[in-house]
Amino acid sequence: MRPLIYGVVLLTILCAAIANWHVPKIGLNLWTLRKVSDAEFAVMRQDAERLVRGGVVQGARRPGERYFEVSCHGKPVMLVDNSMERLVMVLFADRWIDVPCAVPLMLHWSGRILAERARA
Template identity: 80%
Template sequence: MRLVIYAVVLLTILSAVIANWFVPRVGLNLWTLRKVSDVEFAVMREDAVRLVRGGLVRGALQPEDRYFVVSCHGKPVMLVDNSMERLVIVLFADRWIDVPCAVPLMLHWSGRIVAERVGA
């Protein structure tokens, strides 16, 4: 009976180690800022299209659309949403997603993000 208990405990520990090794770890950065005007949001989208290297910006094709998604190498890495009462920027980052394509954009926006976070 002891051998069965030891085997179950060993199998449980081994399963936990394997799961910990293969389960993706997602880093999530979330910024909420004051809502911007439609003109400011259009400029933000143009910045994204201009500054994202090797990536793709989707969404906000129509003037009434209030969001866009930045994808790098076919994987979404950033969501920018201005549809509610706040501007929300979500950056998904982990070791499997190549985020460097969005770095120039985040550097461009960082002054605004820091200024609003300090003022809040």
């Protein structure tokens, strides 16, 4: 019985080590900016739909929710949420997620992000 218990413990440790090694480490960029009006947020979504190359911009799933997601090649790369006290932009980036499709959008928004960060 004792060798069986040792075998299970060793197998559990080995599985945890392999899982930790294979779990993707996601780079996360987070910006919080001043909350924008509904009209400004609609323009931001239109910018995203126009500037994201080879990706998809998905809106809120329920009416009244104020966020959208950007996906590239089926993987989520960005979330923009204006439903709380601040506008929150989250960019997921690592070697497994292809973000070049969102680069034109980020370049377009970079002036706003930098100006807002300078004020904070």
